[in-house]
Amino acid sequence: MNRHVPIDQVEIRDAFFAPRIANARHTAIPYMWDTLHDAVPGVAPSHCIENFRIAAGLAEGEFQGFWFQDSDLWKWLEGVGYALSVQRDEALEAQADSAIDLAAMAQQEDGYLDTYYIIKGLDQRFTNLKDIHELYVAGHMFEAACAYYQATGKRKVLDVACRFADCLCENFGPGENQLHGYPGHEEVEMGLTRLYAVTGEKKYLELALYFLNERGQKPYYYDKERLSRGEKLHEKRENFWDDYGYYQADVPVREQTVARGHAVRQLYLLAGMVETGAAAGDDSLVEAAERVYQNIVQKQMYITGGVGSTHVGEAFSFDYDLPPDRCYTETCASIALIMTAIRLHRAHPHGKYGDIVEKALYNGILSGVSLDGKKYFYMNPLETWPERCERRNDIRIDDERKGWFGCACCPPNVLRTLTGLSMYLYTENEEYLYVDQYVSSVVEAGDTKLLVESKFPWQGEVKIRVEKAGSKKLALRIPGWAKDYTFSINGEEMDHDAWNGYEFAGQVQDGDVIELVFPMEVKKMRSHAHIPEYAGKVALMMGPVVYCLEEKDNGDELWNLSLSDGPIAPEFREELLGGVTILTAEGVRESTSDALYSEEETKQEKQPLTFVPYYAWGNRGKGEMRVWIRKA
């Protein structure tokens, strides 16, 4: 069974990621704690903790915020758990424990714990699984509980989680007196399976399987619960949210082949299918997830690892519909993409999954957070014209990162991804240790210990020093973008012999040094011919990093720029955007007459172009940005 190396066995020393993780630890965690407590001036109150206080009987008032507001606390706690796995922290634990105590006080006799219905009326609970995210919130609670318990050994939150899970097992299942439903927003599947992994309690896994197996079966449960609430069924499904495909619940999950509907829902479903399928030994779930995942990465993913082509429903649209300026490409969706990719990798190891993890990490996820770690993008477009963002009503794109959101799913999701980053770096089983990402770190997997050093993503040289050879064989991912590379052990160059995207080192010895050199060449990427917006255009990449033009460096009307043939020069700029390699190249700026339309030929002038990493855009004030540029 493949698993990630435990967090506390990985020490990240990476020049690129370590400061970002430190930011998450020292800036985002306290900042989010304050927002959960409505204590950040200028940020709309979250009401999250207040809801718990009301549910616990410590305060009076109405539930406020979204019906899934509890999940903000749980995602925060999950992120805290990972941070504490790396380093314990009494003050932080005291905060977390106080929140856990509060949640425990709010928990009902039978284990139920969702402040929305505790405050609004428990008679309504489980009556609208499709729209009200009780099971989604539960899933996040289970993940948080596992993370916090594993980090601290403190059982309280795990007990709270198990009591709620027991309550779900009581209420859901095939029994006559049980509900045969399943969540409208997937997440609980992962949570239950993880809770099973931590506690060994098999019924949690069975409930996860039950939810997956019931999903999309006819007659539809969502129809039934609608009728039970005394509502009519729709004759025509005019709105996307009336179409159960939006919830991936129109056909059974094993029959689904194409990504549809809400992007985060879709990907949490896939991640849950893989995790649960793998844990239950049901490969049909893994295979079905793989099918939909392949549809995404082959036909519905932006070059940045962004997914979700339309803001209407925050959703996938259809194959090759990937407009750069009308996408949703939610930060959470890219996170969900790597959650799925890493689970597929653990089910059937292959370097192609690491390619997607790497792509999303270095581009579409990191773009979601400002360099100072304080501001967030919900949406990550590949092209912006601020005037249009502000003035067109059919576009839902922010032209600046914001401090927080009413629906605050992305910030804590970034937090848990960064503090739990090491889970994406190494995979182990009895025989192998897979080095999945070249993030500088020290890793101990069983009796094997490595020191990995790289300057990714700016330089392609990787040095792996075998501190303790131990019993595991080493597998080293060859990134998909590295067509050419060298691989040597103790200075001896090895033949290329990659299999499933990995080079395998034979039995190594203590003190061995493995060196990999991946050429970090600048590449002019083309898109598939079926995407209208990118015809005749290229996007620059160097290694895993996607580049973009910003107004700040290149003036406005970026659309009038095109890239000339000729050399593209990388240059590392320590002082810029936290230290980035920029690309400079010769370009052309086209200009026209002042008439709206004119037969006059355009004027073309040379202009040097400066490209910066996409993830770093929007950190120097408002302005235009674009990833894809015409070729001169």
Added chain:
Amino acid sequence: MNRHVPIDQVEIRDAFFAPRIANARHTAIPYMWDTLHDAVPGVAPSHCIENFRIAAGLAEGEFQGFWFQDSDLWKWLEGVGYALSVQRDEALEAQADSAIDLAAMAQQEDGYLDTYYIIKGLDQRFTNLKDIHELYVAGHMFEAACAYYQATGKRKVLDVACRFADCLCENFGPGENQLHGYPGHEEVEMGLTRLYAVTGEKKYLELALYFLNERGQKPYYYDKERLSRGEKLHEKRENFWDDYGYYQADVPVREQTVARGHAVRQLYLLAGMVETGAAAGDDSLVEAAERVYQNIVQKQMYITGGVGSTHVGEAFSFDYDLPPDRCYTETCASIALIMTAIRLHRAHPHGKYGDIVEKALYNGILSGVSLDGKKYFYMNPLETWPERCERRNDIRIDDERKGWFGCACCPPNVLRTLTGLSMYLYTENEEYLYVDQYVSSVVEAGDTKLLVESKFPWQGEVKIRVEKAGSKKLALRIPGWAKDYTFSINGEEMDHDAWNGYEFAGQVQDGDVIELVFPMEVKKMRSHAHIPEYAGKVALMMGPVVYCLEEKDNGDELWNLSLSDGPIAPEFREELLGGVTILTAEGVRESTSDALYSEEETKQEKQPLTFVPYYAWGNRGKGEMRVWIRKA
């Protein structure tokens, strides 16, 4: 005072327009009559006539359809009036008279006539001028009444109109017991001024002026009526329809400088300002309208004469925001654009107005109706990808013309434009006869009679035979696209001496022959540099006609085609699309690898390109279309 030559003094013999007008006369008029009577199978019932029957007490039932449904009858009747001006028709008049009788029966004691409130409750009338289009409907009634009266000499509908106009004069105005409001959808200004022109009743003109002068004054009337209805005012205007700018009612009309809000409203306002201002001798209204009009044609108009860049609110957006695939470019808005242009021309004659009339007529208006005259586009995009039209929720573009619409404003608007086309062709005053458009026809203006012959828009030769020289001097428009042209009288070439876009012929004699030759060259048009979508692209025009690529002729993925340098050959094809000149040129098709993103260079293959006139697109089944094409 400049005016159009009366309809019955113009006989259109044009190879291009005559069949279209015949279609309107013989297909659209009876078809619409049937739809107004809910008698077209497969077309959703309009309920328009039924509403009149209920209002007249001849039937029982509720009002159905939009609150402005009455206007469909009035626009139909206006179109019928123009058709009858050209040729009387007993059967058609019998139909029209029966509808007029019905309307007269529905008319209230005090002259009020709007079936919506007659059926819903007259106590509510005039309580929501902003949203319920009573005054808009009234305007269309007045225009229809004038047209039908002028065509037939039958006073009944004119009397109905005057009685309603009297009712409005009673209810609206500066008096203490009068309402100080103005319409949420402009139109009544034109209607009242026209009614004044036909009847000489000055109070109608005064009411039109009153509506224009009150518009946008503070405190806002729309706030007052909202409060009177017991509703609250918005603290924040979150939706476009809460912003009075959407109704051009946030500032007084003379202070408005930029086109905003609902496109048809904006342009009906401008047309009303010019018509009323000119009739009242108030040039400040004309000047204010000219300012906003110039903003439109210089910064907010598509190359096809389409206007309205966003479907959200069917509205203008902002300068240079002219996306080809997210526009609204409603057929009605282009019609309203030429209504404004022709009125500005009559206020201060200049050829530039005729350029816009010509552009919209040959492109963005005609594209709204199928070649057989039976199907309509509401929206006229410059680029379509059927899959996207069907599958993206943030796009509101039809990929096929429809038989009718629930909100059926465009079909009768096209009808009245075509049957009343001659009003756009000639302008006269005591001294001059302006030939504004070169549509083959015989025109008698006072004692001057001309025979105009051309093969516009396919050929640029125009021959004008002076049948009777009469007392008027001739002014001949030189289209803006004709940089070079020849102008001769009786074979003698004249020097170029155009002024305000017109060449003036001195005193001509009976039998004189004036010849104009405008070179119909193919031009590669560029757009202003501030429009992102057209950077690096060209649109082909020949004379006034804008061309497009269709999938039918060029295969799919039109975005992969680019236009090579080299000759572009026009060829008239009698059998194609009702007879069109197509353009053929050498092009290149780019293709890529099957990967979603790849560093592989694209393959380029030559491909001949076929362009067809934009107005004729979508007449050969579904498929992609695009106007702007990359240069290879």
